[in-house]
Amino acid sequence: MKGFKEHDGLNLPNIAEQVLEKWKNEKTFEASIATREGGPSFVFYEGPPSANGMPGIHHVMGRTIKDLFCRYKTQRGFQVNRKAGWDTHGLPVELGVEKELGITKEDIGKKITIEEYNKACREAVMRYTDVWNDLTEKMGYWVDMSDPYVTYENNYIESVWWLLSQLYEKNMLYKGYTIQPYSPAAGTGLSSHELNLPGTYKDVKDTSATALFKVTSSELQVVSDATEKGNLFFMAWTTTPWTLPSNTALTVGANIDYVLIDTFNPYTAENQKVILAKALLTKYFKTDGLEAEMSYTPSDKMLPYRVLASFKGFELVGSRYEQLLPYAQPMRDADKAFQVIAGDFVTTEDGTGIVHTAPTFGADDMQVAKAAGVPPMLVENENGDPVPLVDLQGRFVMNVNDPVWGLAGEPVKAEYLSDAEREAAFEKQKVSLKEHIPNLSNYLSVDERIALKLKLEGKAFKVEKYQHNYPHCWRTDKPILYYPLDSWFIKASSARDKMIALNNTINWKPESTGTGRFGNWLENVNDWNLSRSRYWGTPLPIWRTGPYGPLMEECVGAIAEFTEKNAYYISEECLDEKGNRFDGQSLRKYLGEKRMMGENVNTIWNDLIRSRKIKTFASLPEEMIDLHRPMVDYVIFFRNGLVLARELDLIDVWFDSGAMPYAQWHYPFEAGHKMPDGSVHPAAQAANETKGMFDSASPLGRGSRGGLDWKEKVIPYDKELTERARQMRNNPTEGERNVWQHLKGKQIGGYDFDRQKPLNSFIADFYCQELSLIVEIDGKSHLSEAQQKKDAARDKKLGALGLNTLRFSGDLVHNKIDEVVGWIQTYVSCFEKDDWNAFEKDGINFLNKYAGKNWKPVSDAGKNPPPSPLPRGGSSTHPLTPSQEGELGIPFPADFIAEGVDQTRGWFYTLHAISSMIKGSVAFKNVVSNGLVLDKNGLKMSKRLGNGIDPFETLGKFGPDATRWYMITNAMPWDNLKFDLDGIIEVQRKYFRALHNSYSFFALYANVDKFTHAEAEIPLANRPEIDRWVISRLNSLVKEVEEAFDNYEPTRAGRAIQDFVVDELSNWYVRLCRRRFWKGDYSDDKIAAYQTLYRCLINVAKLSAPIAPFYSDSLFCDLNNITRKDSANSVHISGWPAINESEIDNDLEQRMALAQTASSLALSLRKKENIRVRQPLQKIMIPVISAEFEKHLKQVEDLILSEINVKELEYIKDDGVFVKSIKPNFKALGPKVGKNMKVLAGKVAQFGQAEIQQLETEGSIQLDLDGEPFELIKDDVEISTKDIPGWSVASEGAMTVALDITISDVLRSEGIARELVNRIQNMRKESGLEVTDKIILMVEKQAEVTRAVESNKNYICDETLASELSLEEAITNDKAINVEVEDGISTRIFLQKAE
């Protein structure tokens, strides 16, 4: 009979490998989903990683968390679909590609076409998919990688477009002019991501100026009065004096206190009055100045001043002032410029409390100015367009021309100048500034010159260098500017209330992330800036007319709309005068200009159409459509003589990932999808109809259900391939022509075949999509081995996409075309019947018939059925089939998501925002945000420090189970984890070894006894105390673990399991029960022991399966394969243990705790007295505190006695022999005595035995607490026995144990006998005897030993399985061993196996 598997040692990596193999073979993952069919579903969303970087150890952490809850829910009976995904767009991809190609952004469109660039990105982005897939598998992350969503695929983008079009229809998408970080040196706007790259913020010293703006009018009387007297100024501070010419407003805080000061200009010494915030007065004036005489010369140290008036900021609002540097006037609403407005961003932390406001160069400035109706400083350029005073190169426009100081055409930051330019400028300055600065020593920046000019003109109060942190462009290292740029925005702010309300329904782990970080973020949501000026990403689907006519706009929400709305495509032949191909933008400009010149645009257009230079979109072959640049930039609309060209922006990649609940299913375009308003998208309607047709009529429905995701992979857009196919189509070989005669025109079963069809990266001779069939005709060249290898690889690859390839030799096609056609028909009928066995059978005949001579099967069709186009096991069980549930027809919202806490304002936000706006629903109900994985010193892992941990090495060395267990149990998921490999070793040693040893112990003896759990369960009532105890604990454990997992607290679950296994199961239950397993007959007690341990082990396997999926499965199978108590072949398919409340016995658990304490105390006493545990002692005594205590203790008496090797336990009633100690019960006393506690505690501490006695017998005692009488009652104190005079005593808490340490001769003999047994057992083991072998034993006579053997003969024989035991005068056998029984006593022992 097969027994429980006995392992040599514990090798976790090996076990993981074996289990992985088993999962693959048995398709356990698929089964774990299939077997939950019909059950409730648990929706999980996978946050897509980017496959263009290597995975790190932190991914193991994040994915463990995701995985374990999915597994847990599966065990609880939920069906958990989890579709993998890849994030493929975005800057990191672009940067990687640029680095590789050695180009920069400026080269795109010059050295490399956008098309080539994007192709490179597309290839680069999936570079590490293999590595990722490998990690996914090795770490045991169950996610379906066979059909992942990929954000660059057309279907994905189409869904994203649809979402955007929804927002557009809700008027939530708008184009706005906003201030964004911009690098003039690089000529590009920067995303906040780029601004947050390391090293972008640098401490720099800039010239700061406190400028004086001359007040011209005010509604506030005091100010108005002062104005009339002249020389009244607002003080405003800036660290960027170059923005002062663009000043159009001053901003004050409405509730900030301001003061009107009479003083002098520190530079010109002119008497003047200034206004600034009261709180900042001391920054500019020393208090002594208040008393100083009101006179001043520039060399004076002390600036005298007087406070004339004080008022609130709002009183200043509407005051007017003189333009500080009147180089230019705002184009529009100039009359509303130069006034005081209020803004809530104003603080009194630095500056003057009055903020210089240049709406063209500050985000806050722009917002506050817009709200107040103050115009930005925009001037007209040569084209008549409004532009700011600084151009895109960072240079002042010509308007800003100062006869003395220059400025026009100069860069506003000196860093933008090259050394040579700077030198040249310096030379010029020497001349032009001679009047003001005779010996100019170095180049003066724009900031410095403006400050200087203000100083000289008396318009500056203070000029100084100021050190601050300023962002720099990470690529050019030059400072960035905040610059107004056109952008598209989502009006997220209008959905704020909804988002906040919905967020309150989300269960965040930890809660603080949701209420705090995320909540606060929502309170202050800004509109979402979608625009990115890049190349590799989802294009913004908005088409617009240009400045040459009325504005028309089109937001495209589906590919089909191009056709419906009559889109056109600019072909390669459509060139401008210089011979460059037109794109939408340039054509729009070209035609617009013609139109302005009065030409008939329609005529030109008609010529373009007629000459096929512009085609209708509808005429494009489907495979050409790629929703990326540049393709989409060639798509245009033409209305009323105007071209609508696409806005060049791409969208923020975060929108891509936030769209995944929809886009991963190509929502709303597929069958079964419903739009939020309940209607059905026309595309989905069509799909429904097709689906219905197939569903009812034939099994084909399933085959064709690959959907468009699948199609994208199969039919790629590849110009070269398409072209080659076209050529081949035009020049068919004779064989191809032969076959085509029989396939064309739906001759076979009404199925449509294509010839020379580009598929994946190949061209198939004949292809039928409905049949998922490729027919190849192999000419002579295919006879070569090399070619056959290639063919095999090709078939395999296409097979993976669900396509079958039938190959026919050229000869066959020429000579037996009927056979070939017949064979294709066989395929068709097998396909229709979904009967691949028949196919295989016939296939073998067929192949036998034709194989060998001309053609060998290159696929292994002879061995296996060809790759079925149908999901294995039928589509209903395929993991990728979304359960068509919920209102939208897609799994929505998610029950659970998990990512790093860094995603709070990333993915978590975009998911939440999009679903709030589109559906008015949360996107996820529960979210775990996990912390970072740091190195063991708490430092961030980075390539630079070289402190990263290679996940593969870790998994390989320690196995995924230990790694996962360590990560989960070490720290709460949301705390940062200090990752230390030693910690994994510890987990391995402690938890897994304890569990493994417990199993090995079980297996060893169960096999000896042939236990297979065949006997009926022995009723709990008939099992001994310790069994009931461990089962009670097990039930409590299940409860605790269940609660922890339900609350998304895996750490608690793991720790509970670990404590149970190590402390309770292994170190208590198994230890105390050892003898039950190997002593005596196969009795009920023994069976009970096996059943109990079995139950513990199998349930621990189930409980720990979510965290340690491999080992748990191995343990489960090791146990279950023999007993077959569970029909499941994997722990992940079996269910979750039920809690049996009736088996939980708190009383019993308490009793056992007593036993443990008592044993521990007794062992401690032995140690103190230096008495070995093997030496039996006569008695221990335990004072009983209460009847209950005694009752409890009696029930576990046997356990204690055997554990500590003592003969009897005596219960001592209180008869005054104990020394007692007393301690106040603070919790009870606190409310009663309050601040007298200290006095009382002092008194109680001084109680002698008499007082304690009195309290115990009378129940109370009168005390005097600083004059207040107080009656102390028994419940106010805790009394415990601490000592028994004359005994060896130890105590812990309420329990005290006294040990009788006298060793009688009998005890001593017994002790020696035990020592002997121990030595003999060791010898047995050393000589390699089986645990069941009987022995013959000889012991040499020695006074004490002889006595011990004689009086304990039965015991010794029993323990050592000796069938004979003889005492010998002298043992001569040279295999006898000299043993020292105890100090000074030794003998010789000989044993041999009894026959």
Added chain:
RNA sequence: AGUCCCGUAGCUCAGCUGGUUAGAGCGCUACACUGAUAAUGUAGAGGUCCGCGGUUCAAGUCCGCGCGGGACUACCA
């Protein structure tokens, strides 16, 4: 700068609604145990509970202000 998390023994972490002597494991030292044995038990050494203030009879725990580490967001005169 703002928001949030974290700070307890050499290391990794517990410490419930405040209760007086702050715990566990690892590591270290010593001893013991031994048919689970690279396990286990007992004992020992090891603490400014990040600091300072406050509330309270009582603070590791609650509050305030700092410091250090981290994350995100923002960059503002």
